Structures are given as structure tokens and as C-alpha cells.
Amino acid sequence: MLTRRGLLGVGVGAAAAIVLASCAPEARWVQPAGQQVAGTERARGGTGRVTAVELIAAAATLDLAGTPASTWAFGGVPAPVIRLGAGDTLRATVRNRLEADTSVHWHGLALRNDMDGVPPVTQAPIGPGGEFVYEFVAPHPGTYWFHPHVGPQLDHGLYGALIVEDPDEPVTWDDEWVLILDDWLDGVTATPDQVLSDLSAGMGDMGGMGDMFMRMGNLLMGATSDLLGGDAGDVYYPHYLINGKPTADPAQFTGTPGARVRIRVINAGSDTAFRFAVGGHRLTITHTDGFPVDPVEVDSILIGMGERYDLQVTLGDGVFPVVADAEGKQDRAFALLRTGAGTAPASDVPVAELGTGRVGTAAGLSATAAVALHQASPDRVVHLALTGGMEAYDWGIDGRRFDMNDPLRDAHAISEGERVQLRIRNDTEMWHPFHLHGHTYQHANGGPRKDTSIILPGQTLTVDFDADNPGLWVAHCHNIYHAETGMTTVLGYRS
Numbered sequence: 001m002l003t004r005r006g007l008l009g010v011g012v013g014a015a016a017a018i019v020l021a022s023c024a025p026e027a028r029w030v031q032p033a034g035q036q037v038a039g040t041e042r043a044r045g046g047t048g049r050v051t052a053v054e055l056i057a058a059a060a061t062l063d064l065a066g067t068p069a070s071t072w073a074f075g076g077v078p079a080p081v082i083r084l085g086a087g088d089t090l091r092a093t094v095r096n097r098l099e100a101d102t103s104v105h106w107h108g109l110a111l112r113n114d115m116d117g118v119p120p121v122t123q124a125p126i127g128p129g130g131e132f133v134y135e136f137v138a139p140h141p142g143t144y145w146f147h148p149h150v151g152p153q154l155d156h157g158l159y160g161a162l163i164v165e166d167p168d169e170p171v172t173w174d175d176e177w178v179l180i181l182d183d184w185l186d187g188v189t190a191t192p193d194q195v196l197s198d199l200s201a202g203m204g205d206m207g208g209m210g211d212m213f214m215r216m217g218n219l220l221m222g223a224t225s226d227l228l229g230g231d232a233g234d235v236y237y238p239h240y241l242i243n244g245k246p247t248a249d250p251a252q253f254t255g256t257p258g259a260r261v262r263i264r265v266i267n268a269g270s271d272t273a274f275r276f277a278v279g280g281h282r283l284t285i286t287h288t289d290g291f292p293v294d295p296v297e298v299d300s301i302l303i304g305m306g307e308r309y310d311l312q313v314t315l316g317d318g319v320f321p322v323v324a325d326a327e328g329k330q331d332r333a334f335a336l337l338r339t340g341a342g343t344a345p346a347s348d349v350p351v352a353e354l355g356t357g358r359v360g361t362a363a364g365l366s367a368t369a370a371v372a373l374h375q376a377s378p379d380r381v382v383h384l385a386l387t388g389g390m391e392a393y394d395w396g397i398d399g400r401r402f403d404m405n406d407p408l409r410d411a412h413a414i415s416e417g418e419r420v421q422l423r424i425r426n427d428t429e430m431w432h433p434f435h436l437h438g439h440t441y442q443h444a445n446g447g448p449r450k451d452t453s454i455i456l457p458g459q460t461l462t463v464d465f466d467a468d469n470p471g472l473w474v475a476h477c478h479n480i481y482h483a484e485t486g487m488t489t490v491l492g493y494r495s
């Protein structure tokens with residue numbers, strides 16, 4: 001078994017060489033840099049339009065209401081929004097000015113496998129001083145985002161929104177806002193590597209102490225949520241942010257009463273689900289994870305790490321709180337909406353929409369007819385069990401911690417052209433936001449198309465997808481600390 005140090009070192013070139021060497025000779029698996037992946041990209045076609053951006057990963061300082069926090073970022077927290085049209089090509093030159101390996105993963109996109117940004121599975125890591133040009137067709141419209149896929153780097157400020165516009169957009173709106181929610185500790189109480197180290201030491205037997213809500217260094221005890229089925233999260237964060245702004249210096253949104261606004265909400269947190277609401281307003285869910293759903297009106301939404309929700313709101317007249325309660329953690333992220341006169345509410349203002357109203361979750365959503373998968377019985381069923389626990393911090397899949405030196409499992413092999421059904425069973429006592437790369441599956445029984453789904457303790461999530469994007473695709477928990485300690489596997493296409 002890999003030691004924690006071994007897991008922390010997954011970005012090193014030696015590991016990449018081992019993996020690439022170990023799968024090449026048998027050639028039983030599709031190679032990310034091979035002809036099958038390139039052929040699929042050619043068949044995607046696209047508009048031929050190219051959007052070129054440069055992302056520089058470097059040390060940065062985040063201003064937290066006058067207190068500077070040292071962090072890593074792509075030129076700001078969050079990075080500037082990247083926008084392009086469906087079918088357009090994104091050409092992103094990533095320059096690494098960190099003293100660590102890095103990469104960029106384009107979360108939720110069904111892109112060519114060798115641009116997925118997962119060292120050492122799909123590429124070698126980008127070393128310090130190095131660069132890598134990601135170039136791929138963005139096939140589907142929607143709300144996506146990007147972040148590194150090396151260690152717990154996501155829990156620095158290395159993230160941003162990627163919006164793929166729909167040239168045939170059926171929804172109309174007067175304005176559009178992107179809201180990125182985040183749990184923040186970097187440069188304040190710890191670094192992500194320190195948190196990973198503390199967690200990996202294990203909580204041991206708390207002798208009942210685990211039920212009390214309290215901070216213990218970088219860990220948080222007793223954070224519980226009925227909506228999440230128990231333990232809500234285990235990392236203490238001193239700040240919760242909306243678009244890089246803390247509650248003491250809230251982000252401000254302005255508009256005109258009666259205007260219809262599309263709000264794209266992205267949870268870029270590492271260990272926190274948020275319950276999001278706009279005081280005095282109802283929310284209409286129109287999309288999740290980029291794909292449209294039959295509209296549903298709710299008072300708030302629950303959003304796990306890596307999930308996205310597009311909401312439509314008709315603005316009222318006045319000054320309103322925009323809140324994202326850190327579910328179970330007794331704290332919140334906060335912003336202000338101004339459309340008229342009034343006094344700004346305090347950040348701890350009670351928000352009725354977070355109370356007894358309807359909470360939107362994936363369970364209440366259905367894919368629109370336009371994006372629902374056609375009826376077909378599965379050609380293959382893949383069972384995945386989410387395993388491990390807090391005491392030993394031994395998160396895994398099928399009782400096994402992910403091994404970067406031996407990432408491919410015959411039990412998780414699929415073939416191009418198949419309708420694949422995943423049955424993901426949560427055998428742990430904690431919820432997990434499960435994320436599959438390179439595909440947007442559909443929840444069973446006509447549910448939403450998604451790429452990241454909350455799975456509660458003891459529950460099984462059944463999803464289907466068409467295996468139409470050959471490659472080696474990571475599937476993992478989007479609690480970055482769970483993923484890093486082992487709750488990760490690869491769904492690999494057979495060649």
C-alpha cells in the first residue's frame with residue numbers, strides 16, 4: 001500500500017513513467033495519447049472557432065476584508081471567467097510558476113481524454129517552470145469550471161468558471177451572474193497539504209467526543225446535517241467565500257426590479273456542501289451540471305463540491321442577502337443584491353428561504369426531453385462501493401485505496417459503444433459527492449443529467465451513460481481530501 005507520502009507525491013514524473021510504461025505493453029486499454037482518442041476528437045468536428053487563453057498558476061495574495069492571505073491562484077480568486085460557444089475550441093496555455101507540479105482539469109466537459117488534466121493517468125504533470133497547452137473542442141453548452149488535479153491544490157485559490165454558451169439557447173434572461181462558492185483556509189489557518197496531513201493521521205476513536213460541535217486545530221468535530229445524512233464535513237474553514245469575497249467584505253450584485261437573472265452557482269469547495277438562497281426570492285432551477293432540467297421552483301438549493309446549478313430569479317425591489325450556508329458547519333458565505341433603496345442586512349441575518357421551504361436537490365429533477373438518454377437496457381453494469389471512514393481516514397473504492405502506480409482495474413473496464421450503468425453504493429457513514437470525468441450520466445428513472453452527485457450514507461446511486469468518449473477516465477469523490485487519500489478509481493476503455 002502507498003504511504004501518505006506516496007499519495008502526496010502522485011504528481012512526480014517517476015509515477016507518470018511507471019503508469020505509462022505499465023499499460024503500454026499489454027495495450028489492453030485505450031491510450032490517452034493514442035489514435036482512438038484523436039479520432040473521436042476529429043469526429044466531434046466543431047465550429048473551428050478558437051478561444052485562446054493563458055492561465056498562469058502562481059503564488060498570489062487574497063485580500064480577506066483587509067487581511068492578506070498567501071495562496072496560489074490563476075491570476076485572481078476566482079480566475080477570470082472563460083467563455084466560449086458550444087463546438088468552439090478552447091486553447092488554454094497553462095504556465096506553472098509554482099514550486100510544485102500542477103495540471104488543469106476541465107470539470108464536467110466531455111472532452112478528448114488527453115486534455116483531461118489528470119497526471120499521471122492522462123498526461124505527465126506540468127513541472128515547475130513548465131507549460132502545457134490544452135486544446136480541445138467544448139462539445140456541450142453549460143456551466144463548467146476548472147481546477148488542478150494534483151494533490152489538494154484545489155483547496156488553494158486555483159479555480160475558475162468555464163461557461164460554454166448555447167447558440168440555440170431556449171432560456172432568456174436580462175442578466176447573468178456567475179457565483180463561485182468556496183470554503184477557505186489557505187494562508188489563514190493552514191495550507192491544504194497541512195490539512196491533508198492532519199486528516200491522514202486519522203481521528204482515532206473519539207469516545208463520543210465526535211458528536212460535539214467544536215474545532216480541533218484544522219479539523220471540525222460534530223458538523224452534522226440531516227440533508228447530508230449525518231457527518232457534513234470534517235475540515236475547519238475560517239472563511240466561506242462568494243467570488244473570492246468573505247462575509248466582512250461581501251460581493252455585490254446589482255439589478256433592476258423585475259429583471260430576470262440567470263445565476264450560475266458553482267461549488268468550488270473542498271469539504272463543504274452549501275445551502276444557497278436569495279433572501280426574499282424564489283429560485284427556478286433550469287440546469288444542473290450544465291444540462292437542462294424541467295424547471296422546478298424552490299426556496300433554496302443544496303449543492304455539493306463540484307456540482308453546478310443554473311437558477312432563474314426575478315428580482316425584487318430593495319436590498320437582499322445572498323447566502324450560502326456551509327451545511328452543518330454553523331457558518332456561511334454571504335453577498336448582497338441591490339436593486340433599490342434600503343439598508344444592507346448583516347451577514348448573519350435570518351433568511352426564511354433557508355428554513356422550512358423547499359430545498360432543491362438532484363432527487364427532485366428530471367432531464368428535459370432534449371437531453372434525456374434514449375431508452376436502452378445496459379450492456380454492462382459496473383458496481384462501485386465507496387468505502388472507508390474518518391477514524392483511519394482510509395477512504396477508498398471497493399475497500400481499496402487508489403494506487404497511482406496501478407490505476408486500472410478489470411472490474412471497472414468498459415468498451416466504446418456500450419450503454420453503461422453505474423451502481424455506486426455508499427458503504428460509509430458519510431456523504432460523498434461522486435464525480436465522473438468525460439461523461440454526463442443520467443440518474444435512473446428519468447432523473448437529471450449530471451457529472452457530480454451527492455450520495456448519502458447507506459444509499460446506492462444508479463446512473464447510466466453512453467460510452468462514447470474513449471480514454472482513461474477518473475471517477476472519484478469530490479471531497480478533495482477523500483479523493484487524495486484514496487476514494488478514486490479509473491473507468492478505462494478497452495482498446
Ligand SMILES: [Cu+2]
Nearest residue numbers: 432477479482
Ligand atoms: Cu468523499
